[in-house]
Amino acid sequence: MKTARVLFALPGLAALAWGVVLFAEYALPLRPDVFGTVGWIVGGPILNDAVVAPLTAILGLALARLLPPRWKTPVVTGTVTTGVLAILAFPLLWRPYGTPPMPGLHDGNPALGLTLTLAAVWLAVTLTALTRRAVPPPTRDAPPITRDAPTDPPGTRTDPPDTRTDRPGT
Template sequence: MKLIRIVLALVGLAALGFGVSLFLEYAAPAWPDSLKTVLWFGGGPIVNDAVFAPVAGVLGLLLSRVLPTPWRAPVQVGAVATAVLGFLAFPLLWRTYGVAPKPGLHDGNTWLGLLLTLAAVWAVVVLTGVVRTFARSRVPRKNAS
């Protein structure tokens, strides 16, 4: 088993080295302009690990401590869905043409689409929470027979 792990680690490092060599082949001729690409590749994981992951962890911990049991899972799923939808919509919210054009992508109102989608997500969260609360509050009746 240890040998397999070592082989897999070496294959992964070789793939990483190949990727770095391809990037350097791309970036070296246009170094001042390719600095933006380096920041884009490195900045995303750094911002995610330094900002978004800790905020999500603290928010999840707080929600699990504050909310009643029937509401915990629906609200946590709604929070994750909200974050994912926000990440997906961010490029178009930040700049109108922040991503490569696709047919129909830039035709709509991004803010309205995001808000309607979030309203649908949170409507399902509230509905699920209410149903789970109602189902939990029902007291099982003893059979009179």
């Protein structure tokens, strides 16, 4: 098992080392724009871990407790998806051209794109919840309900003791 872990860790460590080499090529010698880049590299995970992830988790837990069972999973999924989309859209919403230019990326309106995407996500959440059938979880103290199971609880049958209860051929 340790060998597998090492084999999985090696490509990740190699990618991390390559990222450090590329950043060092970009950042050295130091210039004023490097500090802004470091702010984004360090600030992004801190903003996510300190603000977005806890708010998403708290909102998801609150909604899961307040909503009926058929709405819980779709709404929590929609909440997490909304948080991820907000993180992805943040650089473009923060300032125009907040990311390196890519063909087609800056042709549209990022706020409108985020709004339409969130509308599609929450439409899917609503349709999923409305078309979903809520099935209660099975309890441990009762046997599962099957087509061949007797309808009366054990020991309450009104048939004589020698009456055959199995269908022929079973």
